[in-house]
Amino acid sequence: MTTVSMTVNGKSVSGDVEGRTLLSAFLREGQGLTGTHVGCDTSQCGSCVVHVNGAAVKSCTLFALEADGAEVTTIEGMANADGSLGTIQQAFQDYHGLQCGFCTPGMVMSAAALLKDNPKPTEAEVRHYLEGNICRCTGYHNIVKAIMAASGQDVVAVAAE
Amino acid sequence: MHNFELVKPTTIADAVAALSGEDAQALGGGQTLIPTMKQRLAAPTTLVSTTGISEMQGVCVDDAGRVCIGGATTHATVAAEAAAHYPGLAALAGGIGDPAVRNRGTIGGSLANNDPSACYPSAALGSGATIVTNSREIAADDFFQGMFETALEEGEIITEVKFPVPQASNYQKFLQPASRFALVGVFVARYADGVRVAVTGASESGVFRWSEAEAALSDSFAASAIGGLSVPADGMIGDLHGTPEYRAHLIGVMTGRAVAAAG
Ligand SMILES: Cc1cc2nc3c(=O)[nH]c(=O)nc-3n(C[C@H](O)[C@H](O)[C@H](O)COP(=O)(O)OP(=O)(O)OC[C@H]3O[C@@H](n4cnc5c(N)ncnc54)[C@H](O)[C@@H]3O)c2cc1C
Ligand code: FES
Ligand code: FES
Numbered sequence: 001m002t003t004v005s006m007t008v009n010g011k012s013v014s015g016d017v018e019g020r021t022l023l024s025a026f027l028r029e030g031q032g033l034t035g036t037h038v039g040c041d042t043s044q045c046g047s048c049v050v051h052v053n054g055a056a057v058k059s060c061t062l063f064a065l066e067a068d069g070a071e072v073t074t075i076e077g078m079a080n081a082d083g084s085l086g087t088i089q090q091a092f093q094d095y096h097g098l099q100c101g102f103c104t105p106g107m108v109m110s111a112a113a114l115l116k117d118n119p120k121p122t123e124a125e126v127r128h129y130l131e132g133n134i135c136r137c138t139g140y141h142n143i144v145k146a147i148m149a150a151s152g153q154d155v156v157a158v159a160a161e
Numbered sequence: 162m163h164n165f166e167l168v169k170p171t172t173i174a175d176a177v178a179a180l181s182g183e184d185a186q187a188l189g190g191g192q193t194l195i196p197t198m199k200q201r202l203a204a205p206t207t208l209v210s211t212t213g214i215s216e217m218q219g220v221c222v223d224d225a226g227r228v229c230i231g232g233a234t235t236h237a238t239v240a241a242e243a244a245a246h247y248p249g250l251a252a253l254a255g256g257i258g259d260p261a262v263r264n265r266g267t268i269g270g271s272l273a274n275n276d277p278s279a280c281y282p283s284a285a286l287g288s289g290a291t292i293v294t295n296s297r298e299i300a301a302d303d304f305f306q307g308m309f310e311t312a313l314e315e316g317e318i319i320t321e322v323k324f325p326v327p328q329a330s331n332y333q334k335f336l337q338p339a340s341r342f343a344l345v346g347v348f349v350a351r352y353a354d355g356v357r358v359a360v361t362g363a364s365e366s367g368v369f370r371w372s373e374a375e376a377a378l379s380d381s382f383a384a385s386a387i388g389g390l391s392v393p394a395d396g397m398i399g400d401l402h403g404t405p406e407y408r409a410h411l412i413g414v415m416t417g418r419a420v421a422a423a424g
Binding site: 002019020056063066110114 | 163164165166167169192195196198199208210212237258259260262264265341
């Protein structure tokens with residue numbers, strides 16, 4: 001066991017981990033932050049996306065010890081200080097961007113990473129950026145609409161509607 | 162996954178020393194190795210992370226005008242920082258996998274792995290790049306030795322890759338949508354002394370140069386120049402995503418598109 005320390009959603013945390021402990025396991029089992037979902041555990045689905053030093057990464061494909069000393073943001077860190085939903089989260093609710101909600105934490109974290117680099121993406125850019133996030137329920141249109149709305153742009157009827 | 166010890170050296174020398182231990186293996190971005198370890202297809206006792214080694218990070222241009230990329234540089238960094246120097250290479254890096262994979266995966270890990278469907282091997286071979294390791298320099302033409310096989314020795318790590326910059330280049334990837342790798346990918350690069358064409362995703366022997374197309378395109382750099390050429394289906398990969406004949410056909414189509422896009 002080795003001690004790992006990092007900042008998660010602004011709070012300093014530490015815990016004892018094995019070499020093989022994944023960041024997703026450290027967050028969920030070590031820190032009780034079960035908002036980060038593990039859908040596939042094979043780096044395919046994106047439900048486990050968190051930010052490590054500002055970059056979106058799949059927490060199921062990163063060892064906790066590789067994030068030693070890092071700033072980590074998870075879905076639990078996306079709400080406003082008063083506990084109300086953050087802009088992207090609210091847009092997902094307003095535009096029905098989720099059904100079962102399993103993919104949603106990863107979708108919101110990927111969307112946040114996109115909007116940080118590209119505050120006014122086109123619809124095509126949103127779809128391209130979400131290539132690593134799989135949703136089995138929504139068919140993606142409402143997720144794309146929610147992200148367009150969260151970026152402060154008009155939400156137009158999207159293709160195939 | 163079996164347990165192991167993770168070490169995080171900060172210099173190439175320390176990494177090489179750590180890799181000399183029994184069953185030690187380099188860890189780049191882990192985007193291939195971690196899934197492989199989960200399947201217990203790899204079970205190193207020590208993993209030596211390259212991501213904390215600053216001399217293996219970043220993109221620069223050397224005195225010969227070559228774009229030099231540190232072996233632990235992520236695909237996202239290459240996409241952003243090589244764009245001004247070698248746009249064809251930057252675009253290839255920006256099309257690998259998805260954003261989260263690009264934020265972790267490294268050029269050294271990708272070339273060392275030499276997946277037959279990976280993108281970077283085609284850029285390295287198509288550019289006549291030089292692969293620099295802790296102990297020597299290897300020409301791309303000698304580096305790739307068949308599916309998942311390279312010239313790397315046990316414990317040898319890729320520290321840098323040097324790319325001569327072409328006058329024009331383009332990578333065309335026919336996406337295998339489930340894996341997001343290339344079903345067939347073709348990298349075309351036009352240099353003053355000739356054109357290079359490297360094909361990934363297609364052959365059972367991994368990335369290869371299509372020499373007939375290189376000769377035709379060196380005479381006339383236009384998609385029509387390869388119109389009469391075809392690649393035999395023999396030795397091409399056949400799986401549920403495509404037959405050998407389909408892949409052989411795609412090579413011509415993707416080469417034509419790459420030439421047209423390179424202009
Ligand atoms: C969902 C998904 C989609 C992907 N899509 C694509 C794609 O479209 N195109 C594509 O090309 N790739 C794709 N990849 C693979 C990705 O690019 C990997 O990042 C890459 O192949 C391996 O790089 P890595 O740094 O993650 O290496 P790791 O997984 O850490 O290591 C891979 C191998 O290389 C060795 N190694 C690592 N670094 C070095 C080094 N510096 N020197 C010597 N050996 C080293 C390791 O020991 C291991 O054997 C995808 C991966 C995923 C998960
Ligand atoms: S759980 Fe990490 S990508 Fe699916
Ligand atoms: S809402 Fe169910 S998987 Fe996306």
